[in-house]
Structure formats: C-alpha cells, structure tokens
Amino acid sequence: MRESLRESRKRELKEEIFLQALRLFKERGYENVTVEDITTACGIAKGTFYNYFPKKEHVLLHLGQGQIEILRESVARHTRVRNVRKRLKLIFKDLLTRIDREPDLLKATIIEILRSSLLVEEELQLIAEFELLLTPLFEEAVAAGQVSARWDPRQLSSFLVGTYYYALFSWLANPAQADVVALFHTHLDMLWGGIAAEGGKD
Amino acid sequence: MRESLRESRKRELKEEIFLQALRLFKERGYENVTVEDITTACGIAKGTFYNYFPKKEHVLLHLGQGQIEILRESVARHTRVRNVRKRLKLIFKDLLTRIDREPDLLKATIIEILRSSLLVEEELQLIAEFELLLTPLFEEAVAAGQVSARWDPRQLSSFLVGTYYYALFSWLANPAQADVVALFHTHLDMLWGGIAAEGGKD
C-alpha cells in the first residue's frame, strides 16, 4: 500500500516545519521566534502550523522524543556489558554527548518536558517512557545480585531518571561546572555506593 | 524611623494582591486566572499589579520564597539532633507536610521555580538558596564522620535538593503513589546507604 500524496506531504511538511523551527530557535532563541516566523520560513500560513503541532512548545517535545529513540538504541547496543552500573554509564554517555552545544534550546526543551509531565495527562509522557525503558536493566541487576533486592526496580529506574535530569539541570543552571558526563557519573557513584561514611553507625 | 504611609501601603497592597491571586488560583487554576481578574478582585487597575510583581509568575515564586523561610526555621530548630540523616528527615518532613492540598497550584509553582532557575539569571534563585542553607549540615556530617569525606558538601547538598524536588515531582506526576514524605524517605535511604547489593563486586 503506497503512501498517498497526502500522506507523504504530511510527513514532509511536519519535518520541514520542525527543521525550520529548530534552525530559527538556534539562531534567535525559542522565545524570540514567533510561530509566524516559522511558517513564513516554510512559505505557509500561520494556521497551518497548528495542523502539525498542537502548540508551539510541541516542537520541543518532538525534539525530546528523539532522545527516547537514542536511548532505545543505546539500551539495545550495550546489552552485552554485564555490569549494569558500567552499562548505565555507557548509555547515559551516549545520551549526554549527543546533546549539541545549544544550551538555551536545551533549557527550553527540559522545561517543556518537565511541564508536560506535570501538567498534561496525555500520552506524550517522555519521562515515563524513559523510566519504562530502564526498568528491565534494574530487574536484571537485581536478579544478578548487583543491586540490592531491597528496592523496587521501577523505583530505582525512576530515581535514576530523576538523577539524569538533575545532572542536566545543574549543568544548565551553572555551565561553569565540570562537564555533564562527569557530573552524572559523580551522581551515579553517590547513588550506587551511598554517601554514608564506611562504618558510620547510621 | 516610622514607616511612612507609602511604605505601609506598599507592603499591604503587595500582600493583598498576593492573597487575592492565591485565592483565585486555588479556585480556578493558575492558567484560568488573568492578571486583570486579580486586579479587579483588589479594586485596582491592571497596570498596578506590575508595580508589585514583575510578572504573573512571580506570585508563585513569592509563594516558593515562603518555603525558604520554613526551611530556615526548621534547620535552626533541629540542630540538636546529632544524627544528620535523621535531622534531614525531620527538616524535610516539616517542608513536605506543610504543603497544602492544592496539587495544581503546587505543580504550577514547581514549574516556575525550575524555569526561573534555568532561564533567569537574577537574584531570586530559590534552589540555590535552598542548597546554601543545607551545605553546613553536610559539612557537619562529614566532620562528624557520618558522611564520606569523598564528596564535596556543596555537591551533596545540591544532590539532596535535587532529590527533594524529584520526590515532589514524582508525587505530583502520579499522586496515586505513597505520600510524599514516604517517597522522599525512600529516596534518601537509597542515596544514603547506596543501591548496590552488599558484597556486590562493583
């Protein structure tokens, strides 16, 4: 069943809007680009934008969706690394190093991902998808005796995703710090080994 | 030096705007209340609002500022608890139980706190203040041998604040879960003791 003219145009136009929007966001910053700027750059009318993205911010969520794909591939690629802690470091390195050097765009994206997770009930729940993809890793780690059976793998996965976003967040809030990958590794080490002193009574 | 008529009115009017705004936000939700609704409720003109709050969202940040005061008091009140981990649990219980049951308002507030931390460079940095208030606790804990000297107290404080926000965030995103205090305690325990299995090789 071939793709009809309509269907192909639909895909292509959405992609075109997305690319033009990203280009403009990078050039001028998310807040300084109007929807009309985007549509003018595409040679279409303003209303058409809303046939493809329900809100301006959905361009950013679409961008975030791309990270989910990277995560999925990365999870699949590293299954042979038996040590789950090391595997997680490899996976998150994949995610974090692919972040291009557009901190302002990244800031706006993170804000929108967080906002949609809190305020929107719909299906586009990036964070939830993220957690779901990592849960099996923790199930495996618990089964292999690498991680304490004391905690629910879903909770572990959730906390790790929180740690990931927090590392990203801290780095964006204060880019003078060490690079993101190092920051995330530090946080992961804190979490893995615990922060209590050896032999501390509590 | 007595407070002039001007100064007292200024304080009172700001408080009035704040209270009316909160009342309306609780009734109808942040997004469904316009600045004009607020000023009408106060019997003033729209423009006057902006003499007291630079943006609509600053009402929420003002609300967040209240939490900083609670934190400050709570930190002072619990200094006699020598075990820092227990002390942290007491402090965060103070913070979390005082959250009134207005999840939608709280969601909007969290979003604005996060957004301002990322996007605004100005002084009103709630999260940074938060971290600053907790850093001495970790310095004390390291000095007392309760926490490993391996990590910088500022980094520990920062990570803990991240953990606090993430617990709040998870709970708001999925209120069906256990209550916030329990969730935060679980996360704090994960962080404190580490998630690695006892005797795990890594």
Add this chain to the structure above:
DNA sequence: TAACTTCTGTGACCCCGGTCACAAAATGAC
C-alpha cells in the same frame, strides 16, 4: 468528467500578558 466527501491551508480574529505615557497622590522644602 462530474458530483460528492474528506482532509488541508488560510488569515482575520480573540485573548491575555506585559508596556508605557500620562495622571494623581505623597513627600519634602520653604
């Protein structure tokens, strides 16, 4: 090709956050 249905494009329009030039009120000097 004509007639009809369904999907896509359009831009005038509405709404609301935020601004600004000006008006009114408070303060201070005399």
Add this chain to the structure above:
DNA sequence: GTCATTTTGTGACCGGGGTCACAGAAGTTA
C-alpha cells in the same frame, strides 16, 4: 499653606499564541 520632586496608579495599546469558519485541494465513486 504653595510649589517642586518623587513615587504610585491607570488603562489604552501592542505583540504573539492559539482558534475557527471558510476556501480549496485530494481522494472517491460512478
């Protein structure tokens, strides 16, 4: 008190996100 100065209040106005009734193109049927 009067006048000059400073602070605060005002609402018309602007810009941009988002909507919607309609126009026109694509697809379908005969």
